Amino acid sequence: MRAAPRWIACYAILGLVQSGMVPIILPLAAAPGPTSGFTYAAFAASGVAAPFVGAWSDRHRRHRATLVAGLILAALASFAHALPGDVSQHMLSAAAIGLGVSSASTVATMFIVEVEPQTQWDGLIGILQAFMSGGQLLGLLLAGVLGLRHTADALVLCGVLLLLAVPVALRYAPDPVVVVSRPELRPRPPRSGDAAAIGAQRQFHRITREAIAGLAHSGLAWFLGSWLLSYTATNGLSVMIAVVMVRSYGSDATLPTTAYAIGVGLSLLLYSRVASWDTRLGAWKVMRAGLAIRAVLVALMLALSFDRGSVVVLPLLACFAATQVVWPLLSVSSTALAVTLSPARRAESVGLLNASSSLGATVGGIAAGLLLSGGFALLCATVLGALLIALVLAYHPHVRLRAPQPA
Structure with a gap:
């Protein structure tokens, strides 16, 4: 090597x-x-x-x-x-x-x-x-x-x-x-959890007016809508997890960041396996599985959030770490879909995916901070609702009719 x-x-x-x-x-x-x-x-x-x-x-x-x-x-x-x-x-x-x-x-x-x-x-x-x-x-x-x-x-x-x-x-x-x-x-999928989608691992590609205009006539629009909604929600949760643990549960900041690091570290072991699933099952199925698993984990976090005692800190962080472990399902499938849904303009479609990630991180940070003033349960409930809507968009009939699967 x-x-x-x-x-x-x-x-x-x-x-x-x-x-x-x-x-x-x-x-x-x-x-x-x-x-x-x-x-x-x-x-x-x-x-x-x-x-x-x-x-x-x-x-x-x-x-x-x-x-x-x-x-x-x-x-x-x-x-x-x-x-x-x-x-x-x-x-x-x-x-x-x-x-x-x-x-x-x-x-x-x-x-x-x-x-x-x-x-x-x-x-x-x-x-x-x-x-x-x-x-x-x-x-x-x-x-x-x-x-x-x-x-x-x-x-x-x-x-x-x-x-x-x-x-x-x-x-x-x-x-x-x-x-x-x-x-x-x-294009290669960004690694290392939600932050990688707007971080140093992202490869930038061009965005053109033609690519934006073509959104109305392809399944790419439904995919980007699902991605934007889900990424906005989960990135906001990731950004605020340390704030929640420190200010709402009295935890030391080391606990949430260690949980974050463990989740990201475990996710690195899954990329090659997820790539094979993506090839065998199709990117849409892999993406839907990732959204569904994350929705279940956030639902568990919502149930735990009603207890404000320190006893729920570790279960909450375990669920959060697991949301990062399943990131490869979304990272690999989203990059594949951006290319296969617009094969003639793959650079532009990846550019639109990256722009959606930046927009999602921006809106997610603002929205999560505002929602958190109403309590962690409100934040979890909103994230769960966004994931469920994103999952519905990923099952839209237009997607099934127009979306090619990766070879």
């Missing part, structure tokens, strides 16, 4: 910050109340700009400069977010963090496909994803250790780590020498 290129260390740090620490720390650092999800929403929303940054990098051949600039911007914004300020100031700094890390992330694959032989693409992209996943797991654990009392220290640590990645990027990130069109790349 080939050794990992040294520049991949930058993306291990990005996975730690973007998918590990930030989704936990931003809500914890916010003032208690309905605004707790606003800063995370600003962080997620800024990722919409990343495809345009990636297109600029391709056009001007500035991939290494994009990586370095993204790292520096995210580091400075992390330091700024650690300072005292009101909600609007923290939303601005959170958006800058999101823009920086997502811009740096969007050129990751280019360092492989524009430099290395095509025969090594799959292996190197697998190594890249493994480093990002490992970074996320470490980031979740660090976020738990630092917890509610040390959120400013956690943000400073994020900034320091990002700055440490800058000399590595300058020294080892290659200057691309071959032009490879992004639409020609084979």
